[in-house]
Amino acid sequence: MLLSFVGATAVVFAMSRMAGDPLLLYATPGYGLTPAQEAAITERLGLDKPLAVQYFVWLGRVFRGDLGETLLDKRNVTAVIGEKWGNSVQLGIAAWILSVAIGVPLGILSAVKRGTFWDYFGRAFAVLGTATPAFWIGLMLIYVFAVELDWLPSGTKYSYGGFPLAWSNIKHFILPSIVLGWGPAAGFTRITRSAMLDVLDSEFIKLARAKGVTNRVVIWKHALKNAAIPPLTLIAVTMAGFITGTVVVEQVFSWPGLGQTAVQAVFNNDFALLTGIVLIFVIIFGIANLVADLAYGFLDPRIRYS
C-alpha cells in the first residue's frame, strides 16, 4: 500500500519533469522570464537540487496541500479541487447505489428463474454493459430522454435548493448515474448470477427443499446468504472504478466535478491542475483498494489464513 503510493507518486513526478523544463510552465508565452523571476521559481521548486531531492521537495509540498497554481487564472490548485470534489463523490455514490440496487437483484432473478425471459434479460444486460462505451451510451440517453422526449435534464448539476432528495435535485442524477453504474452493475449481475447458481445446485438447498421449506425462504434465506460473498467483495473492489469512471461521465454530462476539470486541464495544457487531480485520484484509489482488501478478510475469514 505504502509502496504503491510511493511508486504512483514517483510516476506522476517523473511525468511532470518529462513535461519539459518546469520553468517554461511559468513563462508568459512570447515574453519569457526575467532572470530574477527565474531565480525565484528555481528556489521555490528546488530545481537546482538533484532529482531525488526534487521528488521529496515536491512530495513535501503535496502533503502540505501546495499543488501549485492553475495555468489560466492562477488559482490555487488545492482550492479548485476542494470546490469540485464533492460533486464527483456525490455522483459516484449515487451510481454505486444504483448499480447495486439493479445489478444484484437482476443477478438473483436471473439465477432463480433460469432459462426464462428474466435470465436472458439479465445476461443481455450484462453483455451490453461490458461492451458499451460509457460516453456513447451517455450521449444516446441524452438524445432520447433530454432532446427527443424532454423528460430529464441532460445532466449538469445546478446549485441545490430545498430538500436534498427533492425531484428537482434528483432528476439531474438519473442519467449520469445510469451511465456510470451500468458497467459495474453488469459485473454485479454476472457474479451474483453465477454465485447463486452454484449455491442453488448444492446439497443443503436440496435438503431444505426436501424438508418442505418454501421457495421464497430457500432463495432469500438459505441461498442468498451463502452466495453473498463474491458479489459483496466485488462491490467493495469496484468502488475505485467508480472514481475513474467519473472522468468520462462528467465530460459527457457537463458535470462540474473533478473529472470534467481534468479533461479541461488536458485541453488547456494545464499541467499543475491535472497533476493535482491525478494525485487525489491516486490517493482515493489507494484507500478504496485498501478498503477492498480489508473487506475481503472481513467477509470471507478463510482468506485471512491463506
Added chain:
Amino acid sequence: MAQAKMDEGTIPETEGEKPVWVRAWEFNTRWPVLPVAVIVALVIMAIVAPFAAPFDYAETDLPARNAPPFWYSEYYAARPAEDVRILGADAFGRDIFSRLMHGARISLTVSAIAIVAGMLVGTALGLVAGYFGGMTDEFVSRFVDIWLALPFILIAMLAAIVFDTSLPVVLGLLTLLAWSVFVRNIRAETLSLKTRDYVSLARISGASNWRIVIRHILPGVVNTVIVIATLRVGQLILAEATLSYLGAGLPSPTPAWGLMVAEGREYLRTAWWSTFFPGFAIVLLVMALNFLGDWFRDKFDPRLGQL
C-alpha cells in the same frame, strides 16, 4: 462461467418448446457464428477502405454538412444519386460510412498491436517471475502492484499533455494497460507448472533454465495466454475509444471511432447519426470480441471463469 453449466443442464429437457430467440442465443454461445461474421466483416471493411470507401474520409464538403442517412428521402429527393451519404455526413460534410471504414483500420490495428505487445511483455515477465521466484518475482510483482494503483485514464491524460497525442503514445499506453493481467495469470500458472514432475525430469536431464522455460513451461501456458488476449482485446478497443473521446488519444483529423463520437457530440440535436454510428460500431466490435473470448475460454480454459 456458470453459463456453460446452465446450457448443459437445460438444453435436453426443454429443447422443443423454447422460443426462437432463446435458441438463437444458445446457438450463438455454442457456435459463435455471428461474432465471427461481425469481426470478419469489419476486418474486410478495414482492408478495403482505401479503395472501396465511397468518399474520401478527410474531404470536407460543406454543402453536405450534417447530411442525414439515406432513408431521409425528403432530404435526398432534390439531390443526385451519387450525393447520397449512406450513413449521413458529419458537421464538415465528411461521409460517415467512409470514415467508419477507415476507423475500423485504426481500431483493429491499434488494438491488435497493443494486445500482442502487452501479451509478449506480460507473458515474458510472468514466466520469469513465476519460474525464478525470489527477488525477481518480488520486483516484478511489486511493479505490477504499483501500476495497478494508478488510475489508467488519468495517467493517459497526463501523458497526452506531456508527450502530445500521437499514435506511438496511444500504442504505448494501451500496451501498458494490457500487460498486467498477463503477468498475474501467467505467473500463477508458472508457479504450479514448475513443480510438476516433467519439469524436474527435464532439469535432472540437464536442461538449462531457459530451455525449461521456453520448451517446457511456455507451451503449458499458451492456452491461457490466448484466452486472456481475446478477452482483453475488447477492453483495449474501449480504452482507445475513450481516450480518443477525451481528446487524449489520436489527434484530430484521424477517423478514430471515439473521436468521431466526440466531434458529433455538439451536433447531437441536429445530427444524431454522427454520434450514433461510430459508437454503434464500437459496441458491435467489442461485443463480438467478448463473445468470442467467452467461447475460447469455455473451450480451452474454463478455469479462468472470473476473467
